[in-house]
Amino acid sequence: MVKLLWGRAGQLRFADQEEYYFSLGLLCNSSWFNIVYEPNRLTNSWGDAFRIQCANCPVGLLPQAFQNALRSQYRINNNEYVENLYSNHNFVYDGVKYIHGDYHSVRTTVPESYLKNFDAGYNQQ
Template sequence: MYKQSFGSRKQIQFANEQEFYVFLGYLAKSNGNTSLVWEHNENQGAWGSEGRIQIHVDNIPRLWQITLTAGNGGNIKSRINCNEFVKNICTEHGFVYGGIQNVDQILLTIPPQYLEDFYAGLHLE
């Protein structure tokens, strides 16, 4: 479900619904650029669990207003930390944790007027 802003610190913001659905398309690509995780940081003494979008490439399109944090120095180049957004796309749009998404399942959640935007995101490099 679309919202203009996600996260207590507005880590992810969209100018409009088109941007939101382009971003969903980009995340659905399953080409190794991104993966979704739910890290149980509380098990290591941290504050709590964290929903993250891991970025595995040096540059992602900057078509959205997103706050990136550092990666782990390995294959995670940067991260987007936003529990609210990760929960939203998993519960409302059929995304799953990991790097492989079921595009057909996600497509069932995209309103017809935004299918073109979703497909544009799928084809972003």
């Protein structure tokens, strides 16, 4: 069973496993989302951050967990969750700025009972 509550303030809260894996599929769609690393310490700002940016996604089609977590500039700030993506779901950091998930590689991390949810998220339009 995967964790459903993410972030120090619990700002990303999935209702159930189905929503978690649906959302994971969505994040493999780079035409909707960018996941970026911002080295804020280099600019004397707060600590480094990972941000999920809702670039071209229709907010009304997002799972409730993402809708509730969206902040200014249509982004989700949650280092813990993004670290989970590359630690447990084969997302890859390009070494410069972007983190992305290849559909086929990420899909290998999804339990068989949730592949339908993952695929539905990836194919959401």
